[in-house]
Amino acid sequence: MERYDQLYRLYEEFDAATLRAYQDFVDVFPPVDSRVALEHWQDASDELAARKDEVRSAFSETGETFCELAARATRDQAFAALDLHAKYGRGVNVLVLDVDETLRSAGGTDNEIPRETLHLLTEFHEEGTPIVVCTGQTLENVKGFLIQGLGNELVHSGDVSVVYEAGTGVFTPGHGADTKRLLYEDLGEDIRAVFDAVRSRILSDAPDELRRGCHLQGNEFNVTLKPNFETGSDRAREVIDRALVYELGLLGDAVAERVGAGDAEGADAEDASADPGDWASAYYADQDPEIRGVLEREGETVDLAPDDVPEGIREAFERIDVAYYEADAAEIGSLELNKVVGVEAAFEVLGIDDPFAAVLGDSKSDLRVMEWVADEDAGIAAAPEHASRDVLDHVIRTDELVFDRGKAGDVLRTIYALNRLATLD
Structure with a gap:
């Protein structure tokens, strides 16, 4: 309890708010070519040093630490820090x-x-x-x-x-x-090939409205479509919703081409002949309620369950992440990264x-x-x-x-x- 008592004393006996204001001013004072301004900064710096000296002298063993606490942290922040130290015992x-x-x-x-x-x-x-x-x-x-x-x-x-x-x-x-x-x-060649295939088609195969409304972020690996409208706006939301649906279709095609029809064995004939984009929509809608919501808004829900996706295709999807950021981005990444x-x-x-x-x-x-x-x-x-x-x-x-x-x-x-x-x- 000694540390708590010392903190109570620090924030009760000293004007920590003013000390903190001087510290903030000295720290972030903008570089200016003005003698008057520099004199003002020097006055504040001198006052800060004097106030810190008062704290140092009041706490003989912990003075240096406590004057920095008062200069950087509010009372609530200091006590929250002390609680964290009591819980974890380290910085x-x-x-x-x-x-x-x-x-x-x-x-x-x-x-x-x-x-x-x-x-x-x-x-x-x-x-x-x-x-x-x-x-x-x-x-x-x-x-x-x-x-x-x-x-x-x-x-x-x-x-x-x-x-x-x-x-x-x-x-x-x-x-x-x-x-x-x-x-x-470090990823497997098969997964890298899926990303290469999606990236090569993401803009060239896109409908006109997406090519004009989105751009491909300059990633080294992930495939990310960003809106050509203000992030968070209604237009951005509309185009990213459509971009997500489009990406799911491309991803399904790329995985089906890479995995091959042989890995669809065991699925019902009707399921095995389904559009690969539908497999992607069914799988990722089950994984993420936000993606399911976009598909519902766009009228692109499919009458398939995740178990209807052929096993080999589903195993590939389990290694690939599809992320939706409302009115901001539609992205394909690796779950292994x-x-x-x-x-x-x-x-x-x-x-x-x-x-x-x-x-x-x-x-x-x-x-x-x-x-x-x-x-x-x-x-x-x-x-x-x-x-x-x-x-x-x-x-x-x-x-x-x-x-x-x-x-x-x-x-x-x-x-x-x-x-x-x-x-x-």
Whole structure:
């Protein structure tokens, strides 16, 4: 109880809110060529140092830690951190971060990572905490905004890794031959051939309305159709719904061509002669209620059960993921390649053999990583309040680290406080 008593004293006796305001101002003060502005910054810096000295002198053994707690974390964040430390007995030694609708939000941050969040990430980096950015985006997109936001030196420091396209590859600058790992090259030739076939036809065979309304994202492996309309808009929703139906048809054809008719033995004659696209629709509608809903809206439901799909065809589908992101994307990926596989590869390259990760994310692909670290007793999970229901259920059941839209910095402050408290052991 001593640590709790000390925290009560810290936040009751000292004006932590003002101390935090000075720290935030000093940290994110924009570079300006103004003598008056620089004098204002220096005054704030001096006041910050004086207030920290007051805290240091009041807590003889823990003063340095407590002045940083007061300068970085609110009372609630500090106590949440202390609860996490009491539960797990250790600090976080790696950050695993989704980007879209986690670090940044179209509705909350104008689709930019806030300066506060970027600065906190630099603080973790300076404290020696590796950062794994784990996203469905292409590598080039991620590299671009990371270098712009965090700087070329930090990104190429050797302590930053990018798991891109939801686990098809890992990019860790500064690690020689291990800098880029193409995880999709480890897949079987049969599955790679299916993806090659779908990719080769995805635009050339598309109806005019899809060719004009969608574009193929520049992935190395996954096949992702994105709308040529504002994400989240009615037009984007309409075209992505149609794109999903189209992709299911292409996937069914590609799997049937690759697996071959011989693997359809044992199916009823009527089922064996069914359109392969119908097999794909039946299988994936059973797997994902969102896909079933799209098929219903588009009038494309089929009168088949998953058991009606020939065994060989079904076994191939069991290795392939079809993902639907409403008004955003329709994607075909590999179930053998996911964010967990990518994060494991990133940890290996970074040399993290005893991870205790903070996983921030909002979607079911992030949930797999959250569940993996929970099963391995290797970390904690946090999510924005608008995350998918399954993600929120998991986060609330574990440590209740839910943050407001666009406010990933709030939970990063809690993790920062946890790491500071862990240094007192």
